[in-house]
Amino acid sequence: MLLELSTTIAVSCSACGRLSTDEINIFQLSGGTVHQLKCSSCGAKKVSIKRTKKGYIQIDYFCLLCSSIHKKIVSPKKFWHSDRVTPLLCKETGLNLGYFGSTEMIKSELQRQKEELNMMADELGFEDFVNPELMLEVLDYLHDIAAEGRLNCECGSHDINIELFNDRLELRCNNCEAYIDISVKTRDDLTELKKEGRVHLHSLKGKPHNSRDPWINI
Ligand SMILES: [Zn+2]
Ligand SMILES: [Zn+2]
Ligand SMILES: [Zn+2]
Numbered sequence: 001m002l003l004e005l006s007t008t009i010a011v012s013c014s015a016c017g018r019l020s021t022d023e024i025n026i027f028q029l030s031g032g033t034v035h036q037l038k039c040s041s042c043g044a045k046k047v048s049i050k051r052t053k054k055g056y057i058q059i060d061y062f063c064l065l066c067s068s069i070h071k072k073i074v075s076p077k078k079f080w081h082s083d084r085v086t087p088l089l090c091k092e093t094g095l096n097l098g099y100f101g102s103t104e105m106i107k108s109e110l111q112r113q114k115e116e117l118n119m120m121a122d123e124l125g126f127e128d129f130v131n132p133e134l135m136l137e138v139l140d141y142l143h144d145i146a147a148e149g150r151l152n153c154e155c156g157s158h159d160i161n162i163e164l165f166n167d168r169l170e171l172r173c174n175n176c177e178a179y180i181d182i183s184v185k186t187r188d189d190l191t192e193l194k195k196e197g198r199v200h201l202h203s204l205k206g207k208p209h210n211s212r213d214p215w216i217n218i
Contacts (some may be wrong), residue, residue: 006025006080006102007023007024007103008023008024008100009024009047009049009098009099010109010110011046011047011098012064012097013041013064014064015039015042016041016044016191018040019098020040021110022047023103024049030051035048035050045062046061047060047061051076056073056074057078058071059071059073059088059100061098064090065092065093065194066093066197067195070088070089070091072088084101084105085099085100086100086101093148094148095144095145095148096144117136120139120140121136129167130167130184131186134184134187134189135169137190138169138182138184139162139169141193141194146158153173153175154178154200154201154203155178157173157174157176160173167185168185169181178202
């Protein structure tokens with residue numbers, strides 16, 4: 001019998017938002033060692049993993065969305081040998097911060113997500129954006145929170161349109177005049193948005209901008 005002795009964790013950094021992967025092998029958790037994972041781009045602590053006294057695996061992960069630490073305890077079998085990817089969720093918002101699973105499974109999960117984003121980019125015609133990759137990530141995030149019911153308007157409506165511009169996007173309520181501008185220039189814009197964990201449109205008096213760019217309805 002061949003034992004798979006390593007597991008890969010892919011999780012977003014709570015400080016800079018970047019998703020990166022780390023491979024952990026079973027020996028790194030031996031003898032009560034706490035194994036720390038740090039962000040490869042900013043150095044912030046992301047995850048700590050240890051074995052509990054009863055032999056379970058405890059994963060503590062810093063959360064980008066609610067700025068706290070969430071804890072997940074799983075059996076060694078689930079950690080080292082699961083046949084599917086296990087999500088690491090924010091317990092406040094229910095949104096996904098990352099996954100763990102075999103290196104192969106994590107690779108194909110990330111590949112699948114990338115393909116989804118690329119398809120969206122093709123459909124929308126993305127050459128015009130200042131930072132196309134970031135625009136996609138912002139859209140992906142907005143889709144996620146919309147699916148969770150965390151994108152809504154003061155008037156109670158969830159029927160929100162997105163209008164894309166080259167370095168920002170505008171969300172507008174289909175039911176009232178409310179709209180909000182979201183800057184999409186730097187990675188900080190996305191980090192800020194994720195820290196909010198939701199988007200709430202306020203009914204402001206004022207004229208919406210002219211529509212020039214593609215609209216998508218989420
Ligand atoms: Zn980071
Ligand atoms: Zn959280
Ligand atoms: Zn509204």
